[in-house]
Amino acid sequence: MNFSEAVRDPVHGMIRLERCDLDIVDSAPVQRLRNIRQLGLTDRVYPGACHNRFEHALGTMEVTTRLVEEMKSRLGLDELLRSLGSAVSEQSYIKLLRISRMVALLHDLGHPPFSHVTERLLPRGMHEEMSLALLEHPQIRNGLKSLGEEIWQSVVQVMDPALEDLPSHLRFIRSLVCGEFGSDRMDYLLRDAHHVGVEYGAFDLPRIQHTLRPLETDQGVQLGIEHGGLLAAEGLQWARFSMFTQVYFHRTRRILDLHLVDFLVRTLEQRRYPEEPDEYLRWDDIRVLQMLREADLDPSHPAHASARRIIRRQQHRPLPEVVEGEDVEDVADRLAARVREIRDHEPLKDPVADVVSPPPALSRGGDLPILLENGEIRRLSQLSSLVGRLRVKPHGRIYCAQVAVQQ
Structure with a gap:
């Protein structure tokens, strides 16, 4: 592969691109991600958290590339491709790498404004379903097909959340990018921590990169790790646990999320985003922020109160008690x-309840296969005294208006 282009990145240094990638990177659906904040309204709490889905997409693609390159370097071309059931040839390797890179670049294509915050307002499932629909956008479809019909079809299969019966190499790519120890997670933890300004998201990426590999398990070929990477794998799980408890579940961010969803429910037609992909692409953070500003200045707007709470920082405040x-x-x-x-x-307090539902994947990380030195394969949860104990109990708070919002 000829990485003739490069983009500077604050997390990974340089992100490499082939010239044939540029049409896809420059496409309208990918460029839209520049205007989708990675962490929603978190910058109201951590001012540095202004990064976007575009840089995350590029970063995930670079991490994916490094992981595949390292596996080839350590295992050799023959062992890597044979373990995935692929023909052993340089051409097969290039296809594997290109499919992996494109899945990484496009995996978040369907995110709504402010990312996960407003995902519940999508017309079809979660953002993965919208990402799949947007693969049919002419600029995306033509760009992928220019890389080869097989690459186009493979990217569609990997990104289809309803498709479970995948060939070994495609199932591996899905876990490599979107799995519990995939490149998506690696990039967003490092990137979020960098921009937020905390150390919680740090983990030993070089060590994980050096020890990840395909492993044959009773569930088929899976992304696994050699025993030498056990401590680094624990570190990644701890980083994710810490980012959820200290950043993603921050109480001020949570109430701002609720105000934003309330605003959009009162504003959007049919209380959700449009289903038609071309119309959906017109929605981004800039559009929603403009709507918020207009509603803040218009006392007759049906979502005036919610807009004012966000724009003028008059959000509800949490009561002291936490319910677990x-x-x-x-x-x-x-x-x-x-x-x-x-x-x-006290009706003027306008109480709002927020229930924090812990991400199930915090416990699923223990399923990572570990290759022991004697050739035996065990699960991370069987070897780690830490991972099995990382659990966030369901909990919630009540937020109340301090004073009635002035009209």
Whole structure:
């Protein structure tokens, strides 16, 4: 492959591009990601968190490239491709790398404005479904087909969340990019921590890069790691746990998210984003921010109060108590009862309940296959005394208006 182009990046140094990548990178769906914040309204809490999905897409592509290159260097071309059930040839390797790079570049194509914050307003499932639909955009489809019909078809298969029965090499690519220890996660942890200004997201990427490999398990070929990378794998899981508890679940960010969703529900036609891909592409953070500013200045706007809370930092404030429970339903029921009580006695406080549902993937990381020195394959959870204990209990808070929002 001829990486004749490069883009500077604050996290990875240089991101390499082939000239044939440029048409896809410059396409409207990919360029739209410049105007989609990676962490929604988190910059209201951490001012540096203004990075976007575009740089994350490029970063994920570079991490993916380095992982595949390192596997080829360490395992050799023959072992790498044979383990994936692919023909052993330089051409097969180039296809593997190009498919992996394109999946990495395009994996977040369908994110709505402010990313995960407003994902519940998508017309079809989660952002993965919209990403799949946007692969049919002429600039994306033609760009991928220019790399070869097989590459185009393979990218579509890997990115189709409903398709589970994949050939070994495509199943491996999906786990390489989107799995529990995939390049997507590696990039966003490092990138988010860098821009937020915290050390929580740091982990030993070079060591993981040096020890990841395909492993044949009872579930087929999976992305695994050699025993020498065990501590680094634990570090990645700890980094993710810390970023969730300290950044992604930050209480001020959570209430701003709720205000934003409330604003959009009251503003969007049919209370959701448009389903037609070309119309959907017109929605980004800039458009929503302009709508917020206009609603803030218009007391007659149906979402005026929510807009003002965001624009003028008049967001609801959390009550001191945190409600914890063993399951989300229990927490939600207890918070709902408390909200009713406050509304009955102090309606001007306009109580809002927020239930934090822990990401299930925090525990699924323990499924990573580990290759021991004797050739035996075990799971990370069987070898790590740390990973199995990383658990965020379901919890929630109630937020109240400090004063009635002035009209």
